[in-house]
Amino acid sequence: MSRRTLLGAAAATAVSATVLPALGGPALANPPAPRFDQPLGNLTGAGTIRNLPDSFYDRPGLAGMPRIDYAALPVVNVRDHGAAGDGVTSDVAAFNRSLAALRAAGGGIMYLPSGRYLFPPPPLPGNDWWFQGDIRNIHFVGEGESSVLLFQRPVMRENGREAPPYPSGQGWQFQTAVNVSLRDLAIQWAPLNMLRHNATATALIVRTPQAVQILRVTVDHCQPGIILQNARDCWMVGNTLRNGGSDAYNYGGAANSVAAYNWAESIGDDGIANWHDSNRYPDSTVTSGVRFEHNTVINACYGRGMTLGGAGHTIAHNWIETTMGCAIFGDISTSANPATLIDARVEDNHLVRSALEMRPDNRALRPGGGFQGAVSFINKVDTLTITGNSIRGSQSNDITIGVQNWLPVTGRQITISDNELLAANGAGLRVSPGTVVDGLVVEDNRVLGNTGAAVSVAGTATGVTSAGNLVTRLPELDGGTVDGDLTGFRTTGLVGYRDPYADRRAEPSETAWAEPTERPLNGLRVANVRRFGARGDGRHDDTPAFRAALASLPASGGVIKVPAGRYRLVPDERHSAFRDTRIPHHFAIAERDNVHLVGVGEHSEIVLSSPDHQGVRIVGGTGCSVSRLRFTLPARPALRHNRALLELSGVKDGSVTDVRLRGASGANLLIDTCTGVLVRGVRTEDANLYGIDVGASRQVRVTGCTAVGNRDGGIHVSYVGTVFRDCQYVRVDGNTVDGVTEGAGILVASGTAVEVTGNTVRDTCQAGIYLYGRSPIFPTHSVAVTGNTVVRACTGALCVTPGAIAIHSVRHQAGTAEGFFTVAGNTVTDVPFSGVWVGGQSPIGRILSQINTLTVTGNTFTGVSGSPLLIYPDQRAQIVNLTTD
Known part of the structure; x- marks a missing residue:
């Protein structure tokens, strides 16, 4: 079919310009709102465990789920076997005794009353905080978020010298598990460490699970989360995971297993994954019958929303919001002889702001790189249906068959139907170069507001049929060929979607500092x-x-x-x-x-x-402000729930001044994807994450603020927002950080032209000022740390940073060094480790920083137990230009 025939046949009479009816997206069923920090009442007066209610099972997607009769099982209380549950005393021995008692009884329930059950680091060379080679007919039941398994990372042991190696960690690891469940309990690693490529801190890993159920488990920080490898007949239902360094839920190589009604938020890789290892399973039908339904994934800060592999895998009725890579990825392994993705369905999902790695301000994106679509497939595909989805605001194409410059698709029988493909920065459907598809159906889609064509063919598509598509731009050939009918498209002026973050996403990179200011209120109603x-x-x-x-x-x-x-x-x-x-x-x-x-x-x-709602939220708009107010959340949960008391999101030229905030379940003040914001005179106390969190924002000044007793940091700067983008021209000056219970004082995880100057930081668990690379995407590029006073940093019981001013795991493209850092004129006093540390090795990993230019001059060190400047030889080799006193 020639290009002239293709385009001429498709050019039907255009519909008059108007606005489409509201596009609501698929309906999503939600579980009942959980209770926090209070026992659920699972233990009866008779000493038995209540069953889950019928309402838990009677939801769409859970048909056929086996019901565990908890009420009929014997119960062993870990407290009766010596568990302290005080978060200080090791409870490992008590759990071993409890498990032995259950095994002697032939199985039953290990009951965890409210408490914090500590699992300290194992003796070297061990790396399992609690390991069981084989576990059967055992069920672990707690009282919700009040029953916490606490895994404590190793802490710094050496003073200014290279320490012995620290283990990566598996929290609970079961080699084999049959008829096992975890229900109504929480898992937490401490301290928080959001670096992607560092020491693992797995919440739960089961190597060969069969008939395992993970039910209503909350995970607050891990790396990765719940991993059921090679699962058979397993269920993960109703779980919540926040603040993971890598995958949240992983079913790699699973069969006949379900993940439903789970929540994953702020994670460093995939939300819910089913990676197919072609070397282990060359026949995809061995890993069949996996379903991901009614889940929510928000802020996959480095990876993808969901991945699918094997045969008969369905991803349906999910919400996936803000992903670095694609929202959904056909993850058949990239071995020399990959298996085939067979009979996969991607159906009725709502995908918002996907493929943000493709932004032009991402310095780490190689030319032609990235997943290049909200929904993306590679390698071999046999029968794929993508239907009923709403895909909005993709940074690249909506759907791509084959990834250009990486792996094309060889496939048959691919159907794209009844989808809303809206406002993508690319094509609705992209058939990539080298891809060959036999049997392509494109019917009844709405492809509106995209910058590219409704269908762009750069590969080969045969047996093509199309009908009923309503589009802004007609299909086009981009060096590819089409055999069949690609004429079923009508152009229209209908507007399908308005992205509330469109202005912020379209802004060019900043090139000079622009002082943000307050607007006068005179004359306003x-x-x-x-x-x-x-x-x-x-x-x-x-x-x-x-x-x-x-x-x-x-x-x-x-x-x-x-x-x-x-x-x-x-x-x-x-x-x-x-x-x-x-x-x-x-x-x-x-x-x-x-x-x-x-x-x-x-x-x-x-x-x-x-604690599960943002407080006051200002979204979009120009020139808004908040001033002279106090915000409080009276009952802060013990686990992080990631909600701010005050949020500015997508705002232009705003301000927050003379405001006091206390006790958020996440950050007290969140400046998210904004440009031109003044934060002045703010006092932030007792936040469950950061006192002030500046994410994906530009031209922001945080000045004259006070942060007291916040959990994970006083002031934090990163690329993570509703839209991931490079922070640019952020000035943090003249602030006081007084006490951080688990984290660092001022943290910078991304940014260009970031200044940290004239601040006073004291009494922090980790470094006083901490520059780190959360991931290689949107890397920390240029930061100046000047004229600050740091007193008693690195003094917490959970300290993992051996320097009052620390630069850690800052990376760009592999093998390159692009960052520019200045540490000058600072005063460091009373620190048990080094004054300035660049690395490198620590209890949370060994990834070296890749730096073009580092200048460390004119600093004053008093009462520093380690060396003033600590850079090991292997780290020095990764710094192109190093200047010191």
Whole structure:
């Protein structure tokens, strides 16, 4: 078929320009909201364990799930065998005794009452925190998030010298498991370490599981999470995992297994994976019948949302939001003789903001690299159906068959039907060079607002049929060939989707510092929340009054006035969602310009009621601000829930000034994918992650702020936001960080032209100032650390950083060194390790930093137990230009 015939036949009469009806995406069933930090009441007065309710099983996708009769099983309480559960005393021996008692009884339930059960590092050369070679007919049941398995990493042991090797870790490892379950308990590694390529810290790994169920387990930090390798007849249902350094849930080489209703958020690789090892299983039908359904993946910060392999694998009814690589990937291994992906279905999924690695500001992307699509396949494919999906805002193509410059597809019978493919920076469907497909069906899709063609053919497609497609741009040949009918396309002016982050995504890279400022409020209309029914008594739900006050302001903006009082905000399902995110909120100022939330000082307090909703969220818009207010979450959960008290997301020219925040389940203040934000005079206390988190933002100044007693850091800068992008021109100056319980003082995990200057940092568990590479994508490129005072850094019981100012695991493309770092004029006092450390080896890994230019000059060190500057020879070899005093 010639190019002229292809394009001429496709050019039907265009539909008049208008806007499509709202596109809601697939309906997703949600499990009931869990309770936090309180026992669930699983143990009855008779000493038995309650069964899971029928409502747990009676949900779509769980038909055929075996029901475990917990109530009929004998129970062994770990406390009765000496478990302390105090987070300080090792409980390994108590768990061994409990397990022995159950084995003697032929199986049953190991019950974990509320507590923190400590598993300390094993003696070298061991690397299993708790290992069982064979475990059968044992069920581990706790009381939800109040029953925590705590795995403690090794800590720094040596003072200024190269330490002995530290082990990578498997938390619980079972070599073989049959008829085993984990239910209603939590797993946590400490301290937090979000580096992707460093020492492992697996929550649970089972090498050959059969009939294993993982049910309602919460994982708060791991690397990776729950791994059921070569699983047979296994179920992972209703679990929650946050803050993982690599994969969240992994079913590599599984058969007849299901992952459903799981949540994965802020992870360093794949959300839910079924990698197929062709060397082990050359016949794909051996690994068949795997389903991923009704799951949620948010912020896959280095990898993919979900991967599929084998035969008869279905990925359906999932929500995948903000992924570095593709949202869904056909992961047949890249061995010399790969197996074939057989009869796969990708159906009724909602995929938002995928393939962000393809952004032009990603310095680590090689030319022609990346997965090149929201949904991507490689190698051999036999019968693939992609239907009913809503794919929105892909940074590259929506669907790509074969990855250009990597691995094409040889396939047959591929059907693309009934999908919404909206606002991609590329084609709706891309048939890549070298790909050969026999039997391609493209029917009833809406491909709207893409920058590329509805279908772009650079390979070979035969047996093509098409019909009923509504598109912005017609198909085109890009050096490829088509045999069949590719005429079933109508062009239209319909607008299918408006990306709320389109302006931030399209901004060019910044080239010079631009000082962010506050906007004057003179002359703006004022809406006092009291006049709209707010009581400010700390008990009444004042959220409707805040919404009414906002609605009363004109399109030109205005002030929402919050007088003295305690204003309780309660999430309402009708008003707590913003489009294309599964992260809900209490109150939002969404896509409004020049709106200002203003109090009278710390006596104007906003009291939040849910740790699983953002507090006040400002999304999009220009010139918005928050000032003279206090935000609190009275009951912070023990585990991180990653929700901020105050969030600015996608904002241009905003400010947060004279605000006090306390007790978030995540970061207290989140500046997310913004440009031009002033943060001044903010006091942040007792956050469960960072006091102030600046993610994927540019032209941001954090100045004159105070961070006290936050968990994982006072101030944090990274590429991670609603859109992943290079942080540029971020200035952190004149702040005070006073105490960090588990993390570092000021952390920089990404950025170009980042300045950390004139700050005072004291009493931190880890380094006072910590520059690190969370992943090689959007790497830490240029940072100046100047004129800071660091006192008593690296003094926590969980310290893993051997320097008050640390540069760790900063990497770019493999084999290159591009970063530019300056550490000058700082004062370091009373540190048990070195003054400045660049590495390198530590208890959390051995990855060396790759640096073009490092300057360490003019610093003053007093009471430093290690060397002023610690750089081991192997690390020095990775620094092209090193200047020291």
